[in-house]
Amino acid sequence: MKILITGGNGQLGRELANQYKEKKGIDLILTYSSDLDITSTKDVFSFVNLNKPDVIINCAALTVVDKCETEIEMAYKINTIGPKNLATAANEIGAEIVQVSTDYVFGGNLNKSLTEFDEVNPQTIYGKTKLQGEILVKNLNSKHYIVRTAWLYGDGKNFVKTMIDLSKTNKTLKVVNDQRGTPTSTVDLARVIIKLVEDKNYGLYHCTCKGESTWYEFTKEIFRLKGIATEVLPCSTDELQRPAKRPEYSVLRNYMLELTTGDITRTWQEAIKEYLL
Numbered sequence: 001m002k003i004l005i006t007g008g009n010g011q012l013g014r015e016l017a018n019q020y021k022e023k024k025g026i027d028l029i030l031t032y033s034s035d036l037d038i039t040s041t042k043d044v045f046s047f048v049n050l051n052k053p054d055v056i057i058n059c060a061a062l063t064v065v066d067k068c069e070t071e072i073e074m075a076y077k078i079n080t081i082g083p084k085n086l087a088t089a090a091n092e093i094g095a096e097i098v099q100v101s102t103d104y105v106f107g108g109n110l111n112k113s114l115t116e117f118d119e120v121n122p123q124t125i126y127g128k129t130k131l132q133g134e135i136l137v138k139n140l141n142s143k144h145y146i147v148r149t150a151w152l153y154g155d156g157k158n159f160v161k162t163m164i165d166l167s168k169t170n171k172t173l174k175v176v177n178d179q180r181g182t183p184t185s186t187v188d189l190a191r192v193i194i195k196l197v198e199d200k201n202y203g204l205y206h207c208t209c210k211g212e213s214t215w216y217e218f219t220k221e222i223f224r225l226k227g228i229a230t231e232v233l234p235c236s237t238d239e240l241q242r243p244a245k246r247p248e249y250s251v252l253r254n255y256m257l258e259l260t261t262g263d264i265t266r267t268w269q270e271a272i273k274e275y276l277l
């Protein structure tokens, strides 16, 4: 089976490549923004037609949530037009498409874990552009897997590394304690994506690790596991004044996984322990 991964240098792209390299019978094509710009319709169509993958896994995105608020056109190009190009090109050759999406498609003000059947209501440009990406992929290629995740960390730039770096120069750190979500390892997300593709289980899925946390609680656990002495103090979202509004509560429930292939994700505590130790 020939698999094309876009955004090969990102956190998820790297982890998927690692896991696929362990599997037999996989012909992997990894692309980077420098050799395949997913926003270019012409380039995407000629690349896909030349290489004829069976599955395209789109790991490319503009993930800097605050940047999306000012670089709106760029955000729509990468998070909406890119997936549209890939879904259409895949459809033309009969290939499947995996689109990765986000908890930010939800409004974040319902105090319950969100399933694939809950109503979306994005509050940020990032959330809006990712939602439109989902919709186009769904409409343009019936062989789609749309997988929403959250609070992702792996090999690359992420919250965990930022906090560890900050601990080196700070005796105390204030961390937000009024946003709830679920830290998710790229290891768990990649395992689920690979299984969905193996099972040909098309559709919309939520995929985060199990459980929930605030950024403050997550940081406390990171520092405990690493033996970092920096004191962590809880603060409110309002104290930080970020350009993009963050959802207060965006815990996803992996309901469709539970109902179909089974939920093989770990608790967020198990996953972060393996990542750090």
Ligand SMILES: NC(=O)c1ccc[n+]([C@@H]2O[C@H](COP(=O)([O-])OP(=O)(O)OC[C@H]3O[C@@H](n4cnc5c(N)ncnc54)[C@H](OP(=O)(O)O)[C@@H]3O)[C@@H](O)[C@H]2O)c1
Pocket (backbone or CB within 6 Å): 006, 007, 008, 009, 010, 011, 012, 013, 032, 033, 034, 036, 037, 038, 039, 058, 059, 060, 061, 062, 063, 078, 082, 100, 101, 102, 103, 130, 149, 150, 151, 152, 153, 156, 157
């Ligand atoms: N990170 C999170 O917390 C989080 C949370 C929820 C959902 N997600 C979703 O999960 C997926 C994977 O996220 P991630 O954290 O692995 O992302 P990431 O580490 O930020 O990687 C994104 C990749 O996309 C590439 N890219 C950007 N613009 C491109 C373009 N025009 N053409 C081709 N490639 C381009 C980037 O390449 P360059 O490095 O060359 O720019 C980068 O390698 C994304 O769909 C994201 O929206 C992430």
